[in-house]
Every structure is written in C-alpha cells, then in structure tokens.
Amino acid sequence: MSTFVATQIADGTVTLIITMSLKYFTFQVEGTVQRVNFRQWTRKTAQASNITGWIRNHDAGHVEGEALGQAQDMDNFKVHLHRGPKRAQVSQVIITGEKVVQNPEDIGWTLTDFEVRE
Template sequence: MLLLMILFCFSNVNMSEKHLHLSSVEFEIFGNVQGVCFRMYTEDQGRSLGLSGWVKNTRQGTVVGEIQGPSDKVEEMKLWLKNVGSPSSRIDRAVFSNQRDVSRLELHGFSTRY
C-alpha cells in the first residue's frame, strides 16, 4: 500500500511539472492566408487551447505571430497553423522560429495586431 501511495504521488508530481513546462514560439504562415479570416481562426484556436499570443497580417501577404503556453498546447497549435488554418485558407508553408522555454508567460490573452 505504501508503495502504491509513493507511486501515485510521484506520478502526480511528474504530471504537474509537465503542465508547468511553458514554451514560446514565433511563426510566419505563407500561402493564401489573407482575406480568408485566418487571423480570426488563429485567435479562436489559440484561445481554445488556452494559449496567449498575437497574430498579424504582413505587407508581404503572410501572417505572423507569437504563441506562448504549455509546451504540449504550443505543439498542438503549431500543427494547426501548419496543416489546418481557416476553412478558406491554403497553407503553403509554416515557418517557426525562436522557440524557447519560458519560466512564465510574457503575453496575456490572444489578440489580433494591426
């Protein structure tokens, strides 16, 4: 019984640490991503995953931004940005840069920048 309690406590500690592991990454999405509600869908998806960040159109026709939050959710968002996007978008390429671990969130909430 004592061994089971120790294992249970140990597994909970590992789970807690996993949820506290925070990441930040910048992104740029290429393709048909402007005029197709890509920013709105990105903001909605980021919020639904509990992430913080921002998204913005560029003059070059791409969409850029930054996302921060639990590492597993950041990875999930990266897959969404690379493969899903808004229903009318066409994603040709997703570039992720400056991925790093953070000890605390530097951004709060998810917004569209202009």
C-alpha cells in the same frame, strides 16, 4: 515537460508541487492566408487552448505572430497553423525562436490573451 518537487515536512506530510513548462515561439504562415479569416480563426484556436500571443497580417502577404502556452498545447497549435481555416491554403509555416520558458516574465511576456493586431 513538467517539474515535480516533493517536500516532506517534519510531521510527515508530503507536499507535491507540479510546475508545467511553457513553450514560446514566433511564427510566419505563408500562402493564401489573408482575407480568408485566418487571423480570427487562429485567435479562437489559441484561446481554446489557453495560448496567449498575437497575430497580424504582413504587407508581404503572409501572417506572423508570437505565442506562449503549455508545451503540448503549443505542439497542437503548430499543427493547426499548418491547416488553417477552410478557405486558407497554407504553403509554409516557419517557426523561429522556439524555447522552453519556466516563467513568462523571464522573456518579458505580459500578454494574457491572444489578440489580432492590425
């Protein structure tokens, strides 16, 4: 989703300002997703799309994380989470808290990269 704002200055100049909406969500990926390079693969996938956030292993055997990026990139990221790397066997992806964000600071977002957490 994009917002277009056009302003006309007294001399007739028109300035077009385009702001891209961001999408945020938390995710949980279940299946064979630990000890198969899932976290590193996810980090590389996210970084290639300028998505910021984090991922970590959970004691229950799944991985979980948060992500923020351009809406289209985030939709593609969801598809990648369902696929996973070669050795992974994803049984379920749970997306929660999905929302459109105009300004990352509005949700207290300070991350500037995608990181693997322990």
